[in-house]
Amino acid sequence: MSTVFVVPAGDAPSGGHVYDERLARAMAAAGRPLRTVAVPGDWPRPDSAARARLAGLLAGLPDRSTVLLDGLVACGVPEVVVPHAGRLRTVVLVHLPLADETGLDPGLARDLDEREGRVLRAAAEAVATSAWAAADVAARHGVDRVHAVPPGVDPAPPSPGTDGSSRLLCVASLTPRKGHDVLLDALALVRGPAWSCECVGPFGDPGLVAALRSRAGSLPVRFAGARAGLALQASYAAADLVVLPSRGETYGMVVTEALARAVPVVATAVGGVPEALGRDPFGRRPGLLVAPEDPAALGDALRRWLTDATLRERLRDSARLRRLDLTGWKEAARAMAAVLDREVSR
Template structure:
C-alpha cells in the first residue's frame, strides 16, 4: 500500500517545496510511491477551513495507513494531528522548527514550539533534513531517534561564471531569516576590486523589498525576484561565488546546488550548512564559513575571496572535487524509504 504525503500548497519557490517534490518523485522511481495531497492554508497558523480540510484528509485514511506529514502543515495544529496518531502511522518531516523563523514575537515562538513538541512526541517517527537538525529537534522536544534524511541534488554542468571572482550570487527568499541585512552590511565594508551581487528569491512584501533596497543604497546589488527552471540555472551558471548569509538553516540546499556546479560558497556556520558544504577527498572545505549576523566576518571573507587569487583557486579546486561525491535524490529516497518501511513493519 502506498503512503500518503501531506504537503502545503506551494505558492512561491522554496527549499521545502523542492525537497517535497523531488523526494516524492525519487521515491516513486525507486518503487516506493507516495500519494501527495497538497493542503491549502496559512500554515503553520491556518484558519478554521484549512484545519478542517487537513482533518478530513487524515480522517479519510484507513486505520494503519502510513502518512508522511510536512512539518509546516502538521506542527502548528496538534489539535488536528494528534487525535489521528493512535490509528495512523504518522511520520513528520521537519524542514525548520517553527519557532526558528526570524521575526516572531516571543509569545508566538513559545506557542509554536509547544505545539510542535506535542505533534512530534505523538508521531511514530520524526525526520529532519540534516544530522545537526535531527539532534536539535530531539534535544529541544525530547524526541528520541529523530532520523536525518538530507536532500539530494541534481547533477549540473560546471558554471562558466564571469571573470572567476567578481559576480556574487545569493539565492534565498527575502525573509529576515535569510540574513540579507547582514549581507548588505558586509558588502558595504568590501573595498578594492569591483564586484556585483545578484539576489535571487521571492521578494515577499513590498515594504521588505523597499527596506533592503534602501539599505543597499548605491551598492551594485540587484534584487531580481524568484527564478525557476532555465532562469535559475542561468543565474547559477553566471556565478563566481554563492553567498548564503542565513541566521538559521537546517541544511541549506543552495549550498549543494552551487557545489553541483563547482561554484565555491561563503556561508554562515548555522545548523546543517557545514554538512551541506562538506569537504573534498583531501579534507578541504569548498568554501568559507563565518558566524551568523556578523557583517565584519562576512565582509572579511568576501574581501579575501575577491583579493586572494590563490584562495580562489584552492576553493574552486575543492568545489570541483566535492562536486563528484554529492548525494543525489535517489539516496534521499532510499533513506526516507527505510524510515517509512520500518514504520510499516512496526
C-alpha cells in the first residue's frame, strides 16, 4: 500500500510546495510512490469546511495506514489530526514551525505553537528539512523522533552571469520573513561600481509590495514577480551573485539552487542557511554570511563583493567546488523512505 501524502492545495512556487512536489516525484522514481492528496483550505487556520475535508480524508484511511502530513496542513488542527494518531501511522513534515512566521500576533503565535506541539507529540515520527531545524523542533516541543530530510537540488549548468559582479538576484516570496526591506536598506548604502538587483518571487500582501516599491525608490531594483521553469532558469543564468536576506529559514533551498549553478551567495546566518551553504573541500564557504536584520552588515558584504575582485574569484571557485558535492532529490527520497520504513517497523 502506498503512503498517503497530504499537502495543502495550491501551486504557488514556495519552497514548501517545491519540496513536496519534487519529493513525491523522486519517491515514485525510486519505486516508493506517494499518493499525494491536496487539501484546499486557508492553512494553518482553516475554516470548518476545510477541517471537515481533512477529517473525512483521515477517517477514510484503513487502520495502520501510513500517512505523511505536510505540517502546514496538520500542525494547526490537532483536534482533527490527533484523534487518528493511534489508528494511523502519522509522520509530520515540518517545513517551518508555525509560530516562526514573521509578523504574527504574539497570542496567535503562542496558540499555533501549542497546537503544533500537540500534533507532533502524538505523531509516530516527525521530519524537518535540515539538521538545525530537526534539533529546533525537538527542543521546542519535547519530541525525540524528529528526523532531518534536507531538500535535494536538481543538476544545472553553471551560470554564465552578466559581467561577473554586478547582477544581483534575490529569489524569495515577498513576505516579511524574507527580509526584502533589509535588502533594500542595505542596497541603499552600497556605493561604488554599478549594480542591479532582480527580486523574483510571488507577491504577497499588496500593501507590503507597495511599501517595498516605495522603499526601493530610484534604486536599480526590479520586482519581477513569481517565476518558474525556463523563466526562473534565465534569472539564475544572468546572476553573478544570489542574495538571501531572510529573517528566518529552516534550510534555504535558494542557496543550493544558486550553488548548483556555481553562483556564490550572500545570506543571513539564520537557521539552516549555514548548513545549506556548506563548505568546499578546502573548508571555504562559497559565500558570505551576515547577521539578520542588519542592513549595514549586509551592505558591507555586498560592497566587498562588488569592489574586491580577489574575493569574487575565491567565492566563485568555492561555489564551483561546492556544486560538485550537492545531493539530489534521489538522496532526499532515500532519507524519507528510511523514516517511513522505520515507522512501519515500529
